[in-house]
Amino acid sequence: MIINLWYVAEWADAVKDKPVKAKVLGQDLVLFRDLEGKVKCLSNVCLHRGGSLSQGWVNEKKDCVVCPYHGWEYNGKGKCSKIPSEGDNFEVPPRFKVDSYPVEEKYGMIWVFMGDLPEEERFPIPPLPQYDDPNWRGLKTEYTWKAEASRIVENGIDIAHASFVHPVFGYPSTAPDNYIDEVEKHEWWGRSTNVMFPPQLKGGLFGWRKLIRKDKQETRVHPEWHLPGMTVKIQIDLRPGWQIVMFDANTPVDEHTTRTFAWQFRSFMKLKAFDKGSIQRLNTILLEDAAIVEASNPYYLPETLANEVSVKSDKFMSTFRMARRKLIEEKGWEIDLDARDTYKGRKVLTIPSPTRREAYENGQKWVFEKMPTVPALKEKAVLKDFEKQVSELTTEGANSEETIVD
Ligand code: FES
Ligand SMILES: [Fe+2]
Known part of the structure; x- marks a missing residue:
């Protein structure tokens, strides 16, 4: 699990006038309006x-969350501003603060920045222009x-x-025909263009959906990965003017659990009457994927490409694996789960926030200790090796006994 990224903590409409508990990167959070x-x-x-x-409540002035135990109040910056047992004139010491994380409300989701980087250094929340565009019909769902x-x-x-996994997207027999046409890779996101030959669509009243595309019609699919939110965005060009955009923010609740906040937009058949079928198909796809991914081994992403074998069709996902690896090896942003678990149940460890960074800069102490992270590597041996492996995968015609079966 990686700190210093934006993640979706909750749907925006779930946070009303009461505090709401959320969990991101294994850390409990409270959200309030x-x-x-x-x-x-x-x-x-x-x-x-x-x-x-x-478990507490929002105070009358609506600027603090109140602890249910002895009524201490905390403002939005995490500063304790009132301790009822000490009376109205009590001046709360400046170091009575909890971590407060930056929040952005976007796409009907509450995005929280789980780290202490200054604003200008944060990778941005992935764009989703379809959200505000009346030419698109959006539906949301979620899956844990x-x-x-x-x-x-x-x-x-x-x-x-x-x-193999999604009958709606392909046949085993057309697997050799599908190919990755383009790969674009940046520091925190990547996009590819894939060409696929999916089956004719089924369903709809009198089977009308079969009119959307012919059997094995060439279809362009553009998946993107974004490290912020561990987001996957996929644009499917069904036919000219008919597109589907899926946007999944995959929040690591903890190292064993992921909550996916998903939007699906379509640029056609925008009437509400078509929503039910769309959401059913989206949920079916999520379940088909979950059956495979939940049973895969090893549980965590391997550190290199060396302990699994990869082929050309894996080259786009390898760009994600490498970009993520860079945050671990070069920046030192991976939570050290073993070190964290040493203190389980005995110490509160929190991911440092900008408010904590500010306090340190002012020479103040912080009550809770920092969540331990795996230090950045001085020798980037694994990453170097990895970079070589990925470049072999992404260079047309290149080969390596270690990683590619061509
Ligand atoms: S534990 Fe929160 S006020 Fe005492
Ligand atoms: Fe899938």
């Missing part, structure tokens, strides 16, 4: 005796997987599984 309707996100643990802030998020991202951007 202030007087202006802005969502605030704090670490869920009270500094005093460990009360769970999400018993699987680790990066395995789910790889599954989402994988071209070759469609022929």
Whole structure:
């Protein structure tokens, strides 16, 4: 699990006038709306005796969440501003603070930045222009997987599984015909163009959906990965002017559980009457993927390509694996699960927030210790090796006994 990225903590409409508990990267959070309707996100643990802030309430002025145990109040910046037992004139010491994480409400989702980077250094939330565009009809759903998020991202951007896992997207017999046409790779996101030959669509009243495309009609599919939100976005060009866009933010609730917040947009058949079928098909796809991914081994994404074998159809997902690896090896942003578990149940460890960084800069102490992370490597041996492996996968015609079966 990687810190210093945006993740979706909850649907926006789930956060109303009461505090809501969320969990991201194994850490409990409390979300609440202030007087202006802005969502605030704090670490869920009270500094005093460990009360769970999400069991409390929002104060009358609507600027603080109140701990249910002894009524301490915390503002949106995580500062304790009132301790009822000490009376109205008590001045709360400046170091009485919990971590407060940056929040953005976008696409009907609450995005929280789980780290302490200054704003200008944060990778952006992935774009979703379809959300505000009346030419698209959007539907949302969600699914909780018993699987680790990066395995789910790889599954989402994988071209070759469609022929086997999703009958709606492909036939085993057309698997050799599908190919990756283009790969575009950046520091925190990537996009590819795939050409596929899916079956004719079924269903609809009197089977009208078969008119959308002919059997094995050449179809362009553009998957994207974005490290922020562990997001997968897929655009499917069914025929000119008929497109589907899927947007899945895969939140690592903890290292065993991923909650996918999913939107699906379509540029055709925008009447509500067609929603039911669309959402059913989306849910079917999620379940087909989950059956495969939840049973895969190893549970976590392998550190290199060397302990699995890869072929040309894996080259796009390898770009994701490498970009993620860079955050681990070069930046040191991976949570050290073993070190964390040493203190399980005995210490509160929190992911550092910008408020904590600010306090350190002002020479203040912080009550809760930092979530341990795996230090960046001085010798980037694994990454170097990995980079070589990926470049062999992405260079047309290149080969390597280790990684490619051509
Ligand atoms: S534990 Fe929260 S006020 Fe005492
Ligand atoms: Fe899939």
